[in-house]
Structures are given as structure tokens and as C-alpha cells.
Amino acid sequence: MLQEFILLSDILGLSLLVDSIDHPKPPSSTEGTVLGPFHTHDAISEPNGTQIAHDPQGEPCLAVCTVKDTEGKPIEGVKIDIWETDSNGKYDVQYEGREQPDQRAVMHSDKEGVFWFKAIVPVPYPIPNDGPVGKLLKVLKRHCYRPSHMHFMMEKPGFDHLIT
């Protein structure tokens, strides 16, 4: 039931309301969004350039990103947790018999604030809709799909924690 509760909070916008109060963002900064239930703590720390997704059906996607402060200066050594689904819109943890993490990694920004990796093009997927939240959405006539996305969680001492 724990996941239903998170989902309910997410679909009502409550999660993001709390986030926007606790982590207000000046106009120039990156906005936060939902953490979701699929983050894990076992993603492997990888160097820049790593292939983090291994789904052969996925369309390859190169990701080249930077992390900077609000004055435009690169930030080195930001710990970046990255996770996405496979080409079926499922996270590794949604499969039985998961042996190791896939479609996820932890990376660190370099001196220029750059981090880059090889992944797959994200696909849209439905949130779990077989529980009470699914029923609620149906009654409200709302669909249960999230847009294609990739998750990033960034942290470095001295900076506000960002989940987006």
C-alpha cells in the first residue's frame, strides 16, 4: 500500500506542493519534480561515458549535460543519480528475478560541470493503475500516463538537493 499512498500524493500534486515550499527555486534554476517509487540505492557509480541502459530494443540516446550554479559557474563533483525505464516503460525493479541494476547509474560532474552517458530514448509509461489510485483516475476521467522522462537526483554539500 505504500506505493499507492505515494501515487495518490503525486496525482493530487501534494508531493510537488511540499517540494516547492521546501525547495523553492529562483527563476534561473532547474525545477524539481516527482521522485516516484522507482529510485533505488544500489545503482553503481560509473565514470563519464558509461552505457547505463542495456535494453537491446531501446533506441540509443547519448546524453551530454552540465551542472552549474545560479551564476553560471560549473559545479564539479556533484553526485548525480540517474534512472529510466527500458523500452517497455518498465524499471528494472518491476521485473521478478532482478539480479543487478539496469537503466540506472550514479555519476559525478567533472571540472567543467559536465557529465555524459549512453542510455536509451525514454518512453511514456502508465503509473501502476491496478489499485485505488487507478480507480480514482478512471472516475476522474484522467489518463494514467507519464510523459517520456529520465530521472535525475543531484546532490553536493552546500547546494539544495534536486530531484527532477
Added chain:
Amino acid sequence: MFGVKESLLIDLGTVDAEQAKTYGVKEGGKLMSYDFVLVSEQESRELREKNAMDAMKDLGFRMKLYNGLPVPEVD
């Protein structure tokens, strides 16, 4: 369905010849690039406290901050 934040939406680009060489991927493949901007803890705290005090003022309360929380100004 979740009130998607438009600032987080991007269109994927295409890997050009130079990038293909630099990053060891196929030219013409999909490219995702994004420039993240982190807020310092101090900026974040100042903005959070300002928003809290503005909200209290709008409600007509005379408050002060105590450990980051608005409490009644009783003096």
C-alpha cells in the same frame, strides 16, 4: 497528467559528426542535452524564509522566524 513543468521539457537532438567522434557513438543518433542549474543552500534558505514571511504577511499575521519557522511576534 501530473502537471508537467514546461521548463523540464526538451526535444531530443541529433548527434553530429564531431560529437559522434568525441563520444564514440553513431552520427545521426538521438542526443539529449540539458543544462542543470543548482541553487546553493543559502539561496534556497533565504528564498524559503522570504516566501514563508510573505505568506504570513498576506494572511495578516505579525510573525518572526525562529529556526526557519514563522512564529508569532509577541513583543
